[in-house]
Amino acid sequence: MMQAINFLQFASKFAKNFTTGSDDYILLDVVIDSRKIQSGSKTLFVALNGSRYSGWEFAEDAYSKGVRNFILPEDCPDPILKSLEQANILLSPSPLRELQELAQLNRDNFAGPVIGITGSNGKTIVKEWLAQVLSSKYDVWKSPKSYNSQIGVALSSLGISQQHQVAVLEAGISAPNEMNALAQIIQPQLGIFTNIGSAHDEYFLDSTAKIREKCLLFKNVKYLIYRKDQSLLSQYLEKNFDPSVLVSWSDEPGGDYVLSIKPHNNGSKIFLIGNDFQTHTFITPFKDQASLENVRHVITAALSLGMKPDVIQQGLGLLLAVDMRLTLxxxxxxxxxxxxxxxxxxxxxxxxxxxxxxxxxxxxxxxxxxxxxxxxxxxxxxxxxxxxxxxxxxxxxxxxxxxxxxxxxxxxxxxxxxxxxxxxxxxxxxxxxxxxxxxxxxxxxxxxxxxxxxxxxxxAHETILEINLNALRHNFIHYRQKLKPGTKMMVMVKAFAYGGGAAEIGNYLQEIGADYLSVAYTDEGVFLRNNGITLPIMVMNPGSYHLDLLLDKALEPVVYNLDQLKSLADGLKDITGMLSVHLELDTGMRRLGMSENDLDEAIKILQQAENLKISGIFTHLAGADEAVHESFSLQQLASFERSSSKIIQETGCQPIRHCLNSAGIIRYPKYSFDMVRLGIGLYGIEVNQLEQDKLQPAMTLKTVVSQVKKLKKGETIGYGRKGEMANEGEVATLAIGYADGYDRRFSNGKAKVLIKGQMAPIIGNVCMDMCMVDVTGLQVTEGDVAILFGNKPSIIELAANIGTIPYELLTGIGPRVKRQYILD
CATH class of the missing domain: 3.90.190.20 (Mur ligase, C-terminal domain)
Incomplete structure (x- = not known):
């Protein structure tokens, strides 16, 4: 609950766009989702546009829950405005901007210190750990989860209330000209620049330009904490900030604080020497470099805020490795x-x-x-x-x-x-x-x-397929941005959503703005309906038509030949209800679909079929993923335009036309028609390899080390003795095999796994339930995690190594592999 804000005073500067209708104008809460309204009389509803909805569509729902204060977009329809006649309404060209101004106002009313954190990596972990250490002395407000975007920072700032003594807010940007708005909201007195890395490099001229943009957050700080060992970052800060502001730490002499590391039991010991030459020792359970960097940012920030070392150590003792993601x-x-x-x-x-x-x-x-x-x-x-x-x-x-x-x-x-x-x-x-x-x-x-x-x-089996829902959303948005406004997105969730789990992924796609889902068979569509999916669902190969089932579950079957069309039209004559279908046209794929020669007869049938609605007309491009087939693809698109237009003109139907798959969206976005079909691209695989660097891998296959053996030079490994030690070394056995979908063709060095930050090759033949990797020199122990594919190694590389495609590897992952769903 934020500090009280007078909405009439806030909106007074927008007089000609502001109308009053209620005496209830003191605000204690701001919501952008009408489902989250608790006490409507003290709540402001800000209507932000979503991927599929205009924010004003939920204004009446908010009004019914007692809300009497609104910020709505200027294009809000008059009937909506009239239904809110007893409300105070501000019409704005940018409701997001007004939300950010409210957040800034709430921040201005806060008297305590605010800590602002940005950087390429570690922002959220540093925020969480620092808040926990500070909470032993202060009542701390912190950004929820990874709320560091233009909307997230505003909502985070609006959560600060009078009871809080310190606020810790993080800011994330992905492109130029984004930080100014966040800086005006956060206005930190103490700043932490965690580090600079390669994230979002493609949107900036160079790393210095990215540092410059991020540093806009710190233009008025009293103290700015950074790691001096980050040479590019420290050079920029020391050139552009007053020395009295900068607080540096380093592994080596030269920083304001020297924080050196020594191994200690199962963790590390941190020796601190301050610029006053006082020394302190801190104990932490962490050994990995990323966590130790984050901990030292926390120690330096806590010292800068006046906390005593023994109090800081008490807080450090409670810290564990933080996974800020929600995991199913x-x-x-x-x-x-x-x-x-x-x-x-x-x-x-x-x-x-x-x-x-x-x-x-x-x-x-x-x-x-x-x-x-x-x-x-x-x-x-x-x-x-x-x-x-x-x-x-x-x-x-x-x-x-x-x-x-x-x-x-x-x-x-x-x-x-x-x-x-x-x-x-x-x-x-x-x-x-x-x-x-x-x-x-x-x-x-x-x-x-x-x-x-x-x-x-x-x-259960300790092999896990981790599905990162944040990456799915990133990829979904990337493809959507390729399309003209209003183009619908159908997402393919056939084959168990490419191995990822149809119900879980389908529900998430429904949440983030997909317009349609598509499955291969009717039972897949029924499964989705039984698991809460309400989106339209296209069934690509329905087989025998079970009309009652299709109508009952509101499934939309594909019709791809004249016999089907006749059968369906006849079957619907005695059934009450309208069945929606998608007509498939064969423009060159030569798999399924009606040819141009079939159109005249198809149109006659459609003109007489009263209970048949043509919801969609589509085709498949045979070679959209290769430039060599461009002329053929353009011929297909021209044929589709010609045939679909003829059907529309002669039947009077108003279908959704769609022909582009993931590859086609990248190569031929101007041919998106009314809808596109997103498939493998959703999972971070760009089959054209034109924009692979702009996608994020959404699936990570990981397992554990069951045992490590020391072997001599010449000893053999696995069935058929196909693996042989070239030198004395160590072999680790992993709890995954071809029964789990880890292809037997990966045997004998055709694949590598990531373990202890290093790539280790498969040695010997992949077994049904296990495989072995050469981990010589990596200090691997039982229980260590091995990554079979993810960021590294990539599934694209693995598929190429054995002459197949990523689709086969994803859909082949076995049912005994546990699926885990991750959301930041």
Whole structure:
């Protein structure tokens, strides 16, 4: 809940675009999603346009929930405005800009210090760790999750309230001219520049230009923390900032703080020498370079804020490696777990519950296990908000952990269960009788909820296909930006969504703005309908038409020959209801589809078929992924234009026309017609190889090391003794084989895996359930994680190594490989 803002005063400068209708103009909350309205009378609704909707479409819903203050776009229709007659309405050419101004106003009203963090990597981790260390002394507000965008920073700033003493906000940019707006909102007194890397390089002239843009955040800071060992970054800062502002740290003498590292037990010891030559020692459980860099940013920032070293060490002792992503895992007895066990705050809880609402459970319960929130302030208001969220997101069973719930149990439903501690809950898990339930686990670090996750996680094959929903969204947006406004996006989710999980990915696509989904067979479409998908679904090869099923599930079959069309038209004569279909035209693929010679007869049938609606007309391009076939592709497109126009003119139908697949969107965007069909590109594979660097791999296949063996020169490995040690060394056995979809053709060095940051080749033949890699010199131990494909090695390279295509490798991943879904 933000600090109180007078909407009439805020909107007074827009007098000619502002109308009043309510005396309720004191704001305590701002929402951009009408589903999140709690107390409408104190809420401002800001209508931002989405991928498929105009924000004003939800204004009436907000009004029905008591909202009487609105910022709407100038093109809001008059009927909508008239329905909000008793509201205060500001019409704006840019509601986002007004949202950012409100965020700046809330920031201006905050008296405590604000810490602003930017950089290429580590922003979110530094923010989380620093907030945790500071929370031992201060009441801290921090950006939820990775809320660092133009909208995210505004919403983060609007979360600062009077009770907070320190705010920690992160800012992320991906292109020039984005930081100024964020800097005006955050206005940090203390800044942290984590590092500079290659992310978003393609949008900047060079790295110096990117540093310059990011540094706009720090133009008025009192202190700016950075690592002096980052030479390009330190050179720029030392040239462009007053020396009195800069606070540097380094591994070596030369920085304001020297923070050197020594191994210590299972972690590291950090020796600090300050510019006053005072020394301190810190202990941390981390050994990897990225975490140690992040920890030293945290130490330097905490010291700059006046915290004593012993207090900082207490905070460091609670830190664990942070996975800021929400992870959907397989649990015991068919349940699914959403693991958000690192920390707990209201903003993060709402994000996690929204992610939970996107998952479908047809038979089980929605269960929330939540620790108390370790924060000062109005405790009752916090628990009231939790209770409201439980009702709003329709949680079937709430389990509260911590003594803080003791005085507030009456706020929750009688079915709720409360435990004093995590230990007591762990002993009582059996009484929950979990079966096909969806369970969100979220707790403050001190409650060690990772122990609950471990107890409830299904014991299974330790090979995981990780599906990064953030990467899916990035790729989806990349392709959408290639198209003219208004072009629809159909996404292919056939073949178990290319191995990734049709229901989970389908629901996410529905959330982020896909217009259509497409499957290969009718049963795939039925499965999606049974799992909460409401988008239109095209069935490419429906086989025998089950008209009742198609109509009942609102599935849209493809019709690709005259016999089908006749059969379908005849079958619909005795059935009530209109069936939507897509006509497939064969313009050169020579697989399925009607030829130009079929059109006259097809049109006669369509003119007489009263219960048949032509929702779409489409074709497949045979060679869109290769420039050598460009003339043929253009012939296909011309044939499609000619044939589809004839059908439209002679039948009077108004179909959606679509012919471009992922490759076609890149090569022929001006031929997008009404809709395109996105397939393999969604998963980060650009088959043209023209824009591969602009996509993100959405799937990572990983496994664990089962055993490591020391072998002598000349010893052989695996079936047929095909592997042989060229020298004395070590071989690691991995828990994956061809039964999991790891192709046997990867045997004997045809593939490498990433392990301990190094590439290790397959040695010997890939077995059914295992394979072996040469890890000589890598200091690999049992339990280490190995990446089979992801960022590195890429699935494109692996496919090329064995003469196949990425489609085959993705769709071949076996069912015993656990799927995990990740969302930042």
């Amino acid at each position: 895992k397989s649990g015991i007895n068919g349940s699914k777990l959403i693991d958000d066990s690192y920390n707990n705050d209201l903003a993060g809880l709402e994000i996690a519950l929204e992610f939970m609402s996107q998952q479908i459970t047809t038979t089980g319960r929605k269960i929330l296990i939540l620790s108390e929130m370790q924060q000062v302030g109005n405790e009752k208001a916090v628990f009231q908000k939790i209770a409201w969220l439980l009702e709003h997101y329709e949680i079937d069973l709430f389990i509260g952990v911590g003594k803080g719930y003791l005085g507030f149990q009456s706020l929750f439903t009688p079915e709720s269960i409360f435990y004093d501690s995590t230990e007591v809950l762990l002993k009582s898990l059996d009484i929950l009788s979990l079966s096909n339930d969806l369970i969100l686990i979220k707790g403050a670090r001190a409650f060690q909820f990772e122990n609950i996750v471990q107890k409830l996680e299904a014991l």
